[in-house]
Amino acid sequence: MKKIPILSLMVALLAFTTSCREEFLQTEPTETVSNPSAQFKLNGLYLLMVNTETGGTTGHDDFGQKAYDIYKDLLSSDMVLAGVNYGWYSNIANYSDPVDFTRNTNYIPWRYYYRLIYAANDVIEGLGGNDAQLTSTKDKAAMGQAKAIRAHSYFNLVQMYTPKYDPSAKSIPIYKMPTPESGARAAQSEVYAFMIEDLTNAISLLDGFARPNKGTIDKNVAKGMLAYVYAAQGDYAKVVTVAGELVNGGLPITTAGAATGGFNSLSAPSWMWGFDVTLDNSLDLISWWGQTDVFTYSYAWAGDPKAIDENLFNAIRADDIRRNQFITVVEFDEVKSVVLDATGNPVLENGVPIKSITKYPKGYVIESAFFDPTDPNRNEYMKVSFADISYSAVPGGKFYDPKKIVGGQRVIETDYLYMRSDEFHMLYAEALAKTGQTALAKTAYKNFLSNRLTDTSYVDGLSDAALKADIYTNTRIEFWGEGKSYFAMKRNMASVTRGANHLFFVGQSFSYDDNRLYLKIPQAEVIANPNL
Structure with missing residues (x-):
């Protein structure tokens, strides 16, 4: 047979x-398996x-x-x-x-x-x-x-x-x-x-x-879903219970190193649920990576980049590792792209700078999210005009193909993320704050932020209202590009003012329940x- x-x-x-x-x-159904x-x-x-x-x-x-x-x-x-x-x-x-x-x-x-x-x-x-x-x-x-x-x-x-x-x-x-x-x-x-x-x-x-892999839903994933449902209803006492069970059950926080590690592997300890993408899935340009990652042969690389809102980026504290999740793409007179680290130095592989296979006659420089290219402290080849900036604040330091060749990944092998444990560390802190348990909320919040900031002491002096606002802001920063900010905006009944890097409605504010949202x-x- x-x-x-x-x-x-x-x-x-x-x-x-x-x-x-x-x-x-x-x-x-029109077809079946026996x-x-x-x-x-x-x-x-x-x-x-x-x-x-x-x-x-x-x-x-x-x-x-x-x-x-x-x-x-x-x-x-x-x-x-x-x-x-x-x-x-x-x-x-x-x-x-x-x-x-x-x-x-x-x-x-x-x-x-x-x-x-x-x-x-x-x-x-x-x-x-x-x-x-x-x-x-x-x-x-x-x-x-x-x-x-x-x-x-x-x-x-x-x-x-x-x-x-x-x-x-x-x-x-x-x-x-x-x-x-x-x-x-x-x-x-x-x-x-x-x-x-x-x-x-x-x-x-x-x-x-005992699930066979993290592509399969288990009890903790179902608990995470339930925590979101309760939060959407504003039933934060129940969120404290459900999210607290997850947090106190030992779910790991994404480390500072992993926060700029690419978010590309289901094997990451803090990933709770996702999909192990392989060549057999035949995903290419028509995929999440094909829409967001400059290191993939993608719309993001070729002309439809996805960036972080400038106002939100500016809310990231100076000592926060997540500032390095966002980069700028700059055209200059070199013939190849060069990948730079957060300090502006070329990233080397076997002693040689990583370069791009870009189709454009000019190359690209990958740098920090927003920068002044006329800064006299820049290397000579970095002194370019603002007109040469292609786009800023793209997530090339958060989500990327491990090979880090600009426009390089053709058939997708980087994995899909659906849920990670950090969501419930943050949701737990949010729920504690919203149920008046301020001291516990600050402890939980600082425990999480210690993996992102060098100094979390500012949290101690926050008022109740300021604490809630800060948790919301950091929820937006932490889960940027993961489809979670929309839920947070709704449950916090928030408004947003678009930053200067938007193409539409720059500087305009929108309420969470606006008919357009x-x-x-x-x-x-x-x-x-x-x-x-």
Whole structure:
């Protein structure tokens, strides 16, 4: 009998879990794998999270979970689209797409997350349904993963498609089983209650489960998801409990060295959940790395860079290692690019400066985030005019391919990050501060910041209000580019003022619940679903 490679089976499974129906939400599969196990189906879900075109389009912004992390970072204004040579994401950055339900920006994540929900429902139904009493350890683990994925999908939907947390407001349809029936919009309170139920069940079901790798959801990942749900509701007493269990359970903080280490490997001790990207995944330009990393053959390198908001960068303290996460790209008269370290000296490999394979006739210099190229202390070749600066404050010191060849990585081998333990060290400090436990909050906060700053003593003198504000600012700095700032902005009911390096709305301020800062239920769903 001919052997079928595992990868081929996974592709077939993806077709099984994501086939379309005439209505907008898909139900009936057109291909199947004979009697697939629950875990086999789940492996297909994990693949769906990184595959292209899973939002129903061929766009280069349609590549799974990390695509929508970019959406959220741009909506928060912490991420700057610093060039529009190719146009991807430009209508998010200029806020024109979120107010027009006919645009694909609204359609792609909606379709993607409901595909995940339908596929998770299929796994749950195959295991006996939502209320199944399972005895098999393997089945419990599969059920726990499926419920966590379902809750994670609903959380992203309810955050991205509503202006703010309002328990009585109508939000999105809930689907609890793989049904072809179109659902009505549920009140937010119903959606949040369902997420909490799913995640509470998942935590119980995953108790004792030893996952094969960090690409698989385990109990701690489900707890992390639950902490986010409680935080979005403003239930910080419960956040203290759940995040505190994670922190006090020994989850490691990303070290100062690792903070500028590339964020490119699932093996990093502080990574809780992600995806081990290999050549077999065939990811290239159409990927998260292809949109953000100047050391990848990417839009970020070729003309659509993603940068940190200048106001946010200026909020990074002088003794903070995270200032080195952001660099400037400068054209000059040399014929090759040269990579510099934070002190402005060339980075050497076998005694030779690392150079670029750039297609441009001029080269590039990689330097600190914002700098004065006319500084007389610069090396002679660094004395260039401001007109030669291509773009500033790109994350080439935070996210990068280990080879560090500008524009070099063609087929993606750097991994995807979904969740890391630092999120819950910071969320724990935030929740303690918001429940009036100021002394404990400062202790937890300083414990984290000691891995970023040389001096954390300033925290001791902060008022309650200043402490909360500082935690929020450092949350934005720490998780820049990871899709988390949008959640923080909403739960803190914050406003943002765009810095000088934005292309659109420079200096203008936006409230977290502005009509332009959340997506609208897409036209395709409105047409297909008479029950909305």
